[in-house]
Every structure is written in structure tokens, then in C-alpha cells.
Amino acid sequence: MPNRPPILQLEDVRYRWPGRTSFGLNVPMLSVSAGETVLLLGESGSGKSTLLSLICGTTLATSGRVCVGDHDIAQLSAGKRDQFRAEQIGLIFQQFNLLPFASVQDNILLPLEFAPKRRKCVFNSEVEATRLCRDLGLPEGVMTSRAGSLSVGQQQRVAAARALIGTPPLITADEPTSSLDAATQATFLELLFAQSRAHGTAILMVSHDARLSSQFDRVIHMADIALTERGTL
Amino acid sequence: MILRLALASLMARTLTVSMTILAISLSVALFLGVEKVRTGAKASFADTISGTDLIIGARSGSVQLLLYSVFRIGNATNNLTWESYQDIANRPEVDWIVPISLGDSHRQFRVMGTTPAFFERYKYRSGQSLVVQDGSIMSDVFDTVIGADVATTLGYEIGDPIVVAHGLASFSEHANQPFRVSGILEKTGTPVDRTVIVSLEAIEAIHVDWKSGAQIPGQVTTPDMIRQMALEPQAITAALVGVKSRLQVFRLQRSINEYPHEPLLAILPGVALQELWQIVGIAETALIGVSAMVVVTALIGMMATIFSSLNERRREMAIFRAMGARPRVILALLVLEAVVMAAVGAIFGLGLLYLGLVLGQPLIDSAFGIWLPIEPPTLREAWVLLGVVAAGAIVSMVPALRAYRMSLADGMMVRI
Numbered sequence: 001m002p003n004r005p006p007i008l009q010l011e012d013v014r015y016r017w018p019g020r021t022s023f024g025l026n027v028p029m030l031s032v033s034a035g036e037t038v039l040l041l042g043e044s045g046s047g048k049s050t051l052l053s054l055i056c057g058t059t060l061a062t063s064g065r066v067c068v069g070d071h072d073i074a075q076l077s078a079g080k081r082d083q084f085r086a087e088q089i090g091l092i093f094q095q096f097n098l099l100p101f102a103s104v105q106d107n108i109l110l111p112l113e114f115a116p117k118r119r120k121c122v123f124n125s126e127v128e129a130t131r132l133c134r135d136l137g138l139p140e141g142v143m144t145s146r147a148g149s150l151s152v153g154q155q156q157r158v159a160a161a162r163a164l165i166g167t168p169p170l171i172t173a174d175e176p177t178s179s180l181d182a183a184t185q186a187t188f189l190e191l192l193f194a195q196s197r198a199h200g201t202a203i204l205m206v207s208h209d210a211r212l213s214s215q216f217d218r219v220i221h222m223a224d225i226a227l228t229e230r231g232t233l
Numbered sequence: 234m235i236l237r238l239a240l241a242s243l244m245a246r247t248l249t250v251s252m253t254i255l256a257i258s259l260s261v262a263l264f265l266g267v268e269k270v271r272t273g274a275k276a277s278f279a280d281t282i283s284g285t286d287l288i289i290g291a292r293s294g295s296v297q298l299l300l301y302s303v304f305r306i307g308n309a310t311n312n313l314t315w316e317s318y319q320d321i322a323n324r325p326e327v328d329w330i331v332p333i334s335l336g337d338s339h340r341q342f343r344v345m346g347t348t349p350a351f352f353e354r355y356k357y358r359s360g361q362s363l364v365v366q367d368g369s370i371m372s373d374v375f376d377t378v379i380g381a382d383v384a385t386t387l388g389y390e391i392g393d394p395i396v397v398a399h400g401l402a403s404f405s406e407h408a409n410q411p412f413r414v415s416g417i418l419e420k421t422g423t424p425v426d427r428t429v430i431v432s433l434e435a436i437e438a439i440h441v442d443w444k445s446g447a448q449i450p451g452q453v454t455t456p457d458m459i460r461q462m463a464l465e466p467q468a469i470t471a472a473l474v475g476v477k478s479r480l481q482v483f484r485l486q487r488s489i490n491e492y493p494h495e496p497l498l499a500i501l502p503g504v505a506l507q508e509l510w511q512i513v514g515i516a517e518t519a520l521i522g523v524s525a526m527v528v529v530t531a532l533i534g535m536m537a538t539i540f541s542s543l544n545e546r547r548r549e550m551a552i553f554r555a556m557g558a559r560p561r562v563i564l565a566l567l568v569l570e571a572v573v574m575a576a577v578g579a580i581f582g583l584g585l586l587y588l589g590l591v592l593g594q595p596l597i598d599s600a601f602g603i604w605l606p607i608e609p610p611t612l613r614e615a616w617v618l619l620g621v622v623a624a625g626a627i628v629s630m631v632p633a634l635r636a637y638r639m640s641l642a643d644g645m646m647v648r649i
Contacts, residue, residue, distance in 0.1 A: 058554065079559050086557020093555075096548050101245030102238050113234055114557030162556075 006067075007169050007202045008032040008055060013064035015054060025050055026227040027064070030220070034169060035200040037193060041210055042222025048206040051226070052172055055204070056089055057081040069169060086115035090163025090201070092173040097159035100148025104138075105129055107147045108162045118166030125165070132161035136191045153184045160192050167199040175207050189215050235562070239569050242549065246542065253535045254578045260524075260531035261582025261621055265614055266589060267524040270597075271517050273605040277358070278510060281423045282473075282502045284356030286482050289313065289321065289489055290471035292496035296512070299505040302333055302471035305343040305424050309335065312468035317495045321472070324488075326481040329354055332469040334436045337397050337407070342383050344397050344429045346436030346469075352378075354473060357423045358604070367391055368416035374435050374460055376415035380426040384417045391417065395429065397439055407439040410456055420599060434464035474499070528621060532628045535574055539567060539632040543639065550640045563640045567633035568626050575625025579618040583610065 009031045016024040025047040032038050042048045053059035054066055057073040066073050068088050076084055090111070098107045108129040112119040122128045126143075133142055136157040142150070147158060156176055163171045171192075177185040193215065196203050205216070213219045222228075243250050282303050290298040291311030300306040322330045331354050334346035352363050352370050368391040370378050377395055389395070395412040412431065420426055438459045442449050476482050482501065489499035550563050590607050598604050610618070 056555070079561070082554070082557050082559045085555075091555045097552070099238065099242070099549055099552055101241045103241075106234060106238060106241075109234065110238070110553075111556040114559075114562075 004033040004035065006031045007034045007036075007069060008204065009065070009067040010055070011065045011067075013054060013061045013066060015050060015059070015061050017050075024062075024228075025054075027051065027054075027225055028227075030225050032170070032202050032204050035197075035202055037196065037203040037215075037217045038205070039213055039216040039219045040204060040206045040222060041213070041219060042206070042208060044208055046222045047226060047228050048222060049174060051222075052174055052206060055172060056085050056091065058085075083114060086111050087117050088168055088170055090165075090168045090171040092156070092159045092163050092171065092176040094175040095152065095156075095179045097162070098147035098155055100146065102147055103143065104133070104145055104147050104150070104158050105143040107158055108132065108165055111162060112166055115166065115168075118168060121166045128165060129161065132164055132195070133158070135195060136161055137187065152179050153188070156180060156188060157191070160188070160195070164192075164195050164199070164201065167201060169200075169202060171196065171201055171203045173203065173205040175209075176205065177212070178207070178209070185212070235566070236569070239566055240573065242546075242566075243570060243573060249538055249542070250574060253538045253574055254581060256531040256534050257528075257575060257578025257621070257625075258581035258585055260528045261579050261618070262585035262589065264524040264528050265582065265586045265617065267520050268614070268617070269586070269590070269605050270603065271520060273597075273603045275510060275517075277422055277603045278513070279503070279506050280358040281506070282355070282357060283359055284354070284475065285473045285502050286476045286479065287474040287486055287489070287499045288471060288502055288505070289474060289497060289499045292498045295498065295500040295505045296509050298471065298498055298500055299502065299509060301335065302473075303424060303502070305335070305345070305428060309470045311496075312470055313472065313497065314468050314495060315466050317492065317497065318469055318472055320494075321474070321489060321492075324485065326476050326478075326485045328475045328477045330475075331355070331473045332433055332466075333471045333473065334433055334466065334468075335470040337399060337436070337439070339383075339395055339397050339429045340387060342380075342386075342427050342429050344377075344431060344436075346431050346433045346466075348433055351430070351473075354475060355425070357421055357425070361421075363421065363425065364419040365416045366419040368414070371415050371430075371432050371435075373413075373415075374432060374438050374464070375410065375412050375456055376432070377412045377435075378416040378418060378430045379414055380418050380428045380430075381420040382426040383429055384414075389414050389417070391415065397429070397431075399439075410439045410459065422598065422601070422603065433466055433469070437464040437466050438462075529624075531578070532575070532621070532624055535571060535625060536628045536631055539571060539629055540635070543632060543636055546636075547639065550636060554640050560637045560640050564633045564637045567636050568629050571625045571629030571633075572622055575622045578625075579621045582621075583614075583618065 010027050011029060013027040014024060040048060050059065054061055055068065057066070057076070060074055068084070071084065073081055073084065099110070105126065109125050112122065112125060119125065130143055138154060138157050142154070147155065150158065156179070159176070177188055180188060189212065192203070288298060288302050290302055291309060291313055293310050297307060301309050318332060321327065329350065331348060331351045335343060337344040349370055355363055365378065366381070379389060383389065391414055393414045395414060396406050397412060398406045412435070418425065441454045441459055441462070476485055486499040486501065489497050553563060553566070554560070587607065590605055594605050594607065
């Protein structure tokens, strides 16, 4: 698959946590092709979440290039970057993904509010949201439920539906399965992959759990791609 | 949808949000209520006397003349001689003239001597006349008509005897000439309620045996003898005047003020009431100030509520950010939330005000004689409500800016 154009490319990225001179993250090279599923394994504290922030553009690298699609996100203004994120990246967190007071439907459609191009990809957003929910194995009639009333496993599926809607080219997920038990983990990933394959969405998942490796196209170890500088002082 | 989410977020915090709204609505109701009472009091005050073109008395200050002739506060420094009164009464411009003679009292109430024309000419609250609730106006020298407050305070009924005291708060009573209550007036909300009205002759009658403020020893004239006497007063305290044409008011006022035989003063009641209100008005400003502070306090309370909600809502904001919302959207969400709370509070406050008016209107009218009209909100009130909402928006900028900075720093990753 490496012959496909990269959807994500990091070159020589350096990041230093503010206020800490001796502690930084250094990623010489990381590339994810379109439609590829990549598992990024790393211990906690290895800078995985920071790397995700750099990719999403909520944190800017001190130096180097972070390209999503064919855009260097550092070149965009802060407002443009927020919109760019909404257009290009679907996000799934470890937990507490949803606005608990809002309906499942509103939660799923929320990113479309900030991403006009993604919204145009969806012919009828409510129908599409219902379809995604069905395909992700959520029960009928879940659309009008309060997101906070669902089980954790269901909430993660709603988060997946939210990341998938409007088919963004990249989904980044930060340990989305860590709050699920083993059986639910497997189904969750199967459903997620089925949807991403159907739409050609690349997935970059960050985890510390090596047991998930077999289901991904490629597994990268944080230690291989990044130099985490730890202060000796 | 963002609006729906903001409302849903508010609904999710029903308890704190409704407390905040309650505080705002109470403060708004208080502010508008004070405003209503103020304008009502001002109107009632200005309505104390109407239909009278000029008030004439001995030369003093216009406010002083108004105070003692209409409000029965303070005393006249001097009297107006009967000759001058007659002279003025005969002038061609004068349509009607009603003499007033003050100086005696009954318990804590002032006694006013006047002519039956007073009941016809004295008007209050834009032209309303005095109404005799019970009995009739005086037909005998020793008849009195009492105001509503006098009747209720002292428990008087028609036919009850009254002994008038000489002077004010005095122990020397005109015990030889007792009066009889012949009529009780309806409540007016004016100083008339607190007045014992007798005929002008009666004032002379009770002073037949008196000279220089003391009773002449041994001299006792019975009421029957008095009834036979010609009781023409030497002097009166003041007079209410109506002119034939309003155009003549100023000319008459000027000529009375320049009256050559006696130093007199003629005032326009409306102008003097204005002057007096400016003195009373300081309290009014203070009242507005205090109630405005209450509104400000409620809004600061709202600010505190938003502030304390920020921490528990970092997650919510991080989700918005992750979905591509700019920090500006976070700021707008919080301001919107405050505007919604302030607006709902303002509307509830208005509702509370009307509820209070419906319940309190008759009570306030009978207790204080202040009539609070129930009308649709005035432009001024609309501005007040709008101001509350705007102030809510401004106040919420403080926590909103903090949330803006927080969401910039947190990005999408929140560790609590």
C-alpha cells in the first residue's frame, strides 16, 4: 500500500513542552497512506497524545512539518486550522467522547457544523447518521436518546459514527478501546474497520495494547519513530 | 443546532441555572417594582391637588405654602386677612375661591375650616371629586366631616362627638363647643384623609371665648348662643382659587403677589409640587440606586455560576474544540448561555412584577393611597429589560474569556 499518496506525513517534527527545557518529543519521520490502518504502540507517557495533538493542530510543533493531505498545518491560521481539522480528521477519544446532555443524533452531526465540505459529502445527514448507527450495531431508535444514557461501549460506537460521518480522509483514535472489555473491543474494531474500508478512510490508532496489532495493516512502535527526550537534570 | 446544544447544556444543569434565573428575575422584578412605585408615588403626589389654578396665602415660600395648605405639614407664618380675601374674591378673573383656615387639631389630625364649596372645588387625581362615603357634609356650625383615615384610626362613626384642641399637639381643648361627626369621606390617598373638616364659622365659633391664644377666664358662651352670632372670620390661612380662563392665571398671580395692602403669595400648585418633588426626589434616586445594585448583584451571581461551571465543562468545550469549533465559538456559547439566562430571568421578572401588581394594587392603594396602574411595559421598562440582558452578556465575557483561554491551552486533551 505504500504506493498510495500519504494522508499524513510528519518530517523532522520537534516539540518542546512549554516551560520544560529538557523534555521534548522528536519525530524524524512518520507517514500514513490513504486508507491505511496504523496502530501506534507506546507506553503511557511516551508522548502519544502529544503526537495526536500535533497531528490535529491544536498544538503546533516547534519545528518541522506536519502535513495532513497536502497541507502543512502550520501554514494555516488558527481559525483555518480548526476548520481544517473538522474537515480532514475524525476523532475518537479514550472515553467521554460525547456531549452527555445532547441527543445521539446531535452528537454525531456536530462535526458537520464546523466542516461545510464534509457536510456536502452527506446527502441527508440524519439518514446517514442512522445508517452509521445501524452499521455500527447500535440499537434502533438510539438517535433520539440522550448520549449520557448509553453504555460506555455504545458511547464509543456513537463516537465512531461521529468520526466517520462525512467520510473524512483520516481518523485518529486515542485508545478508543481501553474502556471496553475484550469482547466489545474486538467488535468495536471490526465495525470501525468495516466502515473505514468502505469509505477509504485511513485510521491512526494510538494504544499501549499490543494485542490489537493483528487487526491493523501496520504497527509502529513509538520508540522506533520518536525520540522522547527526558531531562537528566 | 449549536443553539439547541447550548440550551440542552443549560437544561442539563437545571438546578443551578434555575437558581440563577430566579435570582435575576427577583432582582428585575424588584427594580421594575421600585420604578413602578416611584412613578406611581410621583403621580399620586402630583395628583394631590388638581383643578386649582392658584393657592393664595401670606407671603412665604411657595413650597412652604403648598406644604401647609395642601399637605398640612408645618404652619403658616402669617394669615391672610378677610378683607384681602374678599378683595381677591371679587376680582373679575376669579371663577371660584375657597378659603382654608388651619391651626387647630383633633388628636393627631389637623382641623381645617372651610366653606361647603371646598367639597365641590377640591379635586385630586386628575379631576376626581371628594365623595361622602357616609352621612352628609356639615349643615350646622358644629358639624364636621372627617377624612377616611381619621375615621378608621379613631373609630368614629356618624353622630360621634369630637372635641377640638386649640393649636397643634395642645392640651387646651375647646371643650365647651363639642362637634358632631356628620360625614365621613371616601379614601382619596391625599392629605384630606387625615383632616377633620369644619365650617369656617366653626373655627370662629370655638374661639369666641378666646383671646390671644388663651381662654378668657369665666367667659362661657353656649353653642346655642354662638349659633345666633354673626361669625365672620378676621383672617384665614390660605385660599384655593379657580380662574375663569387659564390665560388669566399668570396675570392674577402677578397682581396678588404685588398686592399693595398686604404681603401675599400666589402659587401655581403644579409648579410648587414640582419644586417639592425635587426635594423628595433624592430618596427616589437612592431607591433606584439600591435596586440597580440588586440587579448587578444577581448578574455577578450569574457570573460566579458560570465560572464555577467552567471546570466541570472543560470536557464539553474540549469536545467542541476537537470537532473543529474555534475558541471563538466557545466564547460565543458561554455568552449565549448568559444571554439566555438573563433574558429568561428578565421575562420572569416582568411576570413577577405583573403578578405582584395584580395582587398588591388594591392593598397599596388602600394603605398608601398610591395607585399603581397595570399597563403594558413602558419603553423605559423595555430598555431596562434590554439593559439587563446586555449587562448579562457583558458580565459573562469574563468567564467566557477565561474559557476561551482554557480551551486554547487545553486543546482537545483534557486531563482533570
